[in-house]
Amino acid sequence: MDDTSGRVTKDGIRIYEAADFEGMQAAGHCAARILDEVAELVVPGVTTEALDDFIRNRVTELGAVSATIGYRGYQHASCISVNHVVCHGIPGPKTVKDGDILNIDVTVILDGWYGDTSRMYVAGNLSRKAERLIEVTHDALMLGIEQVRPGNTFGDIGHAIQKYAEGHRMSVVRDFCGHGLGRQFHEPPNVLHYGRAGSGPVLEEGMFFTIEPMINLGRPETKVLADDWTAVTRDKSLSAQFEHSIGVTADGCEIFTLSPTNRFHPTWG
Ligand code: MF3
Numbered sequence: 001m002d003d004t005s006g007r008v009t010k011d012g013i014r015i016y017e018a019a020d021f022e023g024m025q026a027a028g029h030c031a032a033r034i035l036d037e038v039a040e041l042v043v044p045g046v047t048t049e050a051l052d053d054f055i056r057n058r059v060t061e062l063g064a065v066s067a068t069i070g071y072r073g074y075q076h077a078s079c080i081s082v083n084h085v086v087c088h089g090i091p092g093p094k095t096v097k098d099g100d101i102l103n104i105d106v107t108v109i110l111d112g113w114y115g116d117t118s119r120m121y122v123a124g125n126l127s128r129k130a131e132r133l134i135e136v137t138h139d140a141l142m143l144g145i146e147q148v149r150p151g152n153t154f155g156d157i158g159h160a161i162q163k164y165a166e167g168h169r170m171s172v173v174r175d176f177c178g179h180g181l182g183r184q185f186h187e188p189p190n191v192l193h194y195g196r197a198g199s200g201p202v203l204e205e206g207m208f209f210t211i212e213p214m215i216n217l218g219r220p221e222t223k224v225l226a227d228d229w230t231a232v233t234r235d236k237s238l239s240a241q242f243e244h245s246i247g248v249t250a251d252g253c254e255i256f257t258l259s260p261t262n263r264f265h266p267t268w269g
């Protein structure tokens with residue numbers, strides 16, 4: 001397959017062909033299915049490395065390859081970010097406690113196509129403030145996705161997310177963003193989860209990218225721990241994230257990473 005085929009916009013964003021949607025659907029479905037399956041394992045007492053072991057095995061069993069194992073030295077099939085961890089939490093021997101909220105982020109490569117998705121899970125009983133955070137973060141992602149159609153801009157996506165999250169007195173993380181993906185893990189553009197309506201590159205049919213807002217109950221600042229991966233809120237406030245991989249269609253978008261059993265949100269399914 002020729003990686004340089006097809007068109008790239010002046011902003012460096014690749015425009016994929018109609019036939020490429022099928023590859024992305026299959027990869028996205030695979031990643032979403034694994035996130036559905038891991039849900040029942042998220043209970044108090046489980047270790048995050050046990051969750052990662054399950055994910056790594058399922059990736060292989062489904063005929064895919066983990067995109068994260070070996071990516072810039074990362075060693076795991078998932079990122080698992082607990083409570084005040086914003087993203088890139090490294091699975092390990094620590095056990096999950098009652099009331100913990102977890103983001104599990106999985107990226108697979110299937111037939112050369114990337115499927116990248118994450119969602120929130122709850123171990124045991126959910127506190128009211130965590131529930132609110134998860135709800136707002138989920139809805140912010142979906143409002144961002146509603147902006148995706150040819151002629152709108154990337155700024156419209158970020159603006160919708162920021163307006164909604166800040167309207168609920170929560171904050172949008174600036175230090176990490178969504179990204180183009182397709183036959184590569186990360187390609188242009190950076191998909192910001194904040195911004196001005198009408199700013200940024202114009203959306204065109206055939207663009208593939210993720211939207212993956214990280215929303216904090218407190219302030220937006222993050223710091224990366226000494227392991228060089230784990231990003232946490234500086235003020236130790238709770239953080240949540242949801243991620244879909246999507247493709248722009250003639251009149252809107254297609255979500256490649258829809259949950260096959262309707263479990264994208266932790267209180268559904
Ligand atoms: N899946 C993450 C994203 O949404 C990236 C994880 S890279 C890793 O872009 F190396 F930390 F796994």
Ligand code: CO
Binds near residue numbers: 116243
């Ligand atoms: Co991503």
Ligand code: CO
Binds near residue numbers: 118243
């Ligand atoms: Co991801």
